[in-house]
Structures are given as C-alpha cells and as structure tokens.
Amino acid sequence: AQSVTQLDSHVSVSEGTPVLLRCNYSSSYSPSLFWYVQHPNKGLQLLLKYTSAATLVKGINGFEAEFKKSETSFHLTKPSAHMSDAAEYFCVVSDSRNLIFGKGTKLSVKP
Amino acid sequence: DTAVSQTPKYLVTQMGNDKSIKCEQNLGHDTMYWYKQDSKKFLKIMFSYNNKELIINETVPNRFSPKSPDKAHLNLHINSLELGDSAVYFCASSGTGTGYTFGSGTRLTVV
Numbered sequence: 001a002q003s004v005t006q007l008d009s010h011v012s013v014s015e016g017t018p019v020l021l022r023c024n025y026s027s028s029y030s031p032s033l034f035w036y037v038q039h040p041n042k043g044l045q046l047l048l049k050y051t052s053a054a055t056l057v058k059g060i061n062g063f064e065a066e067f068k069k070s071e072t073s074f075h076l077t078k079p080s081a082h083m084s085d086a087a088e089y090f091c092v093v094s095d096s097r098n099l100i101f102g103k104g105t106k107l108s109v110k111p
Numbered sequence: 112d113t114a115v116s117q118t119p120k121y122l123v124t125q126m127g128n129d130k131s132i133k134c135e136q137n138l139g140h141d142t143m144y145w146y147k148q149d150s151k152k153f154l155k156i157m158f159s160y161n162n163k164e165l166i167i168n169e170t171v172p173n174r175f176s177p178k179s180p181d182k183a184h185l186n187l188h189i190n191s192l193e194l195g196d197s198a199v200y201f202c203a204s205s206g207t208g209t210g211y212t213f214g215s216g217t218r219l220t221v222v
Contacts, residue, residue, distance in 0.1 A: 034210075038152075043215035044201065088152055098144060098167055099203075099211055101154040 002027050002095040004074075006102035014110045019063075019078040021105045023091030026072065032094040033074045035065055038104075039087045047089075050074060061085070081109045114138050117202050117214035124192055125222055132187045132217045134202030141206055142166075143185035145177060148199040148216070160185055189219075197221045 007022040025031055035047040048059025055067045065076045074091060086109045091102040115136045124130050136143060144159040144167075159167035160179040174190040189196060202214040 036213075041218075044154075044213040046210060049210060090154065098156045098159055099146075100156075104152045106152075 002031065002093045002100050004033075004091045004093045004100065004102040006089075006091050006105050008105050009103065010106045010108065012108040012110065013081045015083055016080050019076070019081045019085065019107065021076040021089050021091075021107065023074045023076065023102060024072050025074055025091075025093050027093060033065075033067065034092040034094070034099070035059065035063070035074075035076050036090045036092055036101075037087050038090065044090070047076070081107075083109050083111065085109055114212050115202055115204055115214040117200075117217050119217060120215065121218050121220075123220045123222065126192055126194060128192050129188070129190045130192060130219070131189070132200055132202075132219070134185045134187070134214060136183055136202075136204040136212070138204055138209075138212060139206065140204035140209065140212070141182055142204060143179065143182070144203040144205075144211075145185065145187050146201040146203060146213075148201060150198070154201070158185075158187075192221045194221050 003026045005024045033050040036044045037047050047063050048057045050057045050067045058064045063078045088104045088106050090104050092099045117134050142161045145157040146154050148154045157171050158177040162182050163179045176188045179185045197220050199216045199218050201216050203211050205211045
C-alpha cells in the first residue's frame, strides 16, 4: 500500500532563511509524488509533482523537491522563506485511484 | 471560469438536518472525488466517480450519499447530520495524464 509520512508537524523559520519540509514515502512501485499547499482558510494548491521524469522537481514560488529512491524521501525545500509562505504543506502520493495525503506540516515564518 | 467549483462555501446547520454540497468541473475530467479534511487538517478520500460510476467508496457512514448526474458534476448529500460531520469537504477532479484539481472547499459546521 502507498503511504507518506511527514516527519515534522510544525516547522518554524525566520524570513529569508531556508525551508526544509521532510517527507518519506512507502510504495511498492515507482510512485507519483506531490506537494500541495493550503493557506489559512483556503483550498489546496499544487506546488509541484514528481512523475519519474527528473529527480529534482521545480515548483511554483521558488519551491523544489528532490526524489531520492535510496532514502525513500521527497523533501521540499526553498532557499529563502517569505512571510507569504506561512501555510500548511501536504506531501501526497498517488495510488492510481486517488491521492493519499500525509498529515501535513505547518510552516510558520517569523519576521 | 473556475475549474472546480463547490457550493456553498460555508454551511452552518443543526444536528439532524439533511444538507447537500454541490460540485461542478469544467475541465473535461472523467473522474471526480470527495475528500474530507478533519479538524486536525487530515485529508482523506471519501468517494470517487469515474464517468458517473462509483469506483471508490471508503468506510463512510451510509448517511453520506454521493450522486453524479453527469461526469461534470458530483454532489454530496448528507442525512441526519451529526456534530462529528463538521469538517471541510473538498471536491476534486482528474483526467488521464492530468493532475488533480481541487475546489476551494466547503466548511460544514453542525451545531
């Protein structure tokens, strides 16, 4: 069965410092992996997706994620956090029938 | 020109009432979904329909009944509402080779 584990429920960074949100996946075959962002009281927005074309995936708003099969990881990074990045982030795996969500990581950005 | 639209955005109702949430997509996708996001932000699949046919029906109380009159619409009807039904409900759609597009959510509050 497919699953994802987000290793941190809450990450706090200062504005201008790097962001790292960690995600490990479990899959019996080559997975399709996604990162979604949810701003407070808003819907879900796709940040980026991995579908085996390239291990380093670039997304919107300066985010990127690297697929590492040896570590079964798909961590999300950004070089410099903005206040507007404060939101809930979800690591997601597709099992061909639907999306399976991690429990989410809340990112706080301090001025 | 909204891709996936849900109505209403907010719904406050008393226990025991029956209510419906509507969802429409104009992307030409074949598959539509209902996800539930609980108070801890956890998102889980409830139902999915492919071209009006039910393909995923997770362990959801019988009080929840999805209806898909055509492949562009997937409505969610809930009978005898309970306090525990309070959540945000997201509609989504997907097509072959395309990603998932989510609606902006319906926040249901049962009082």
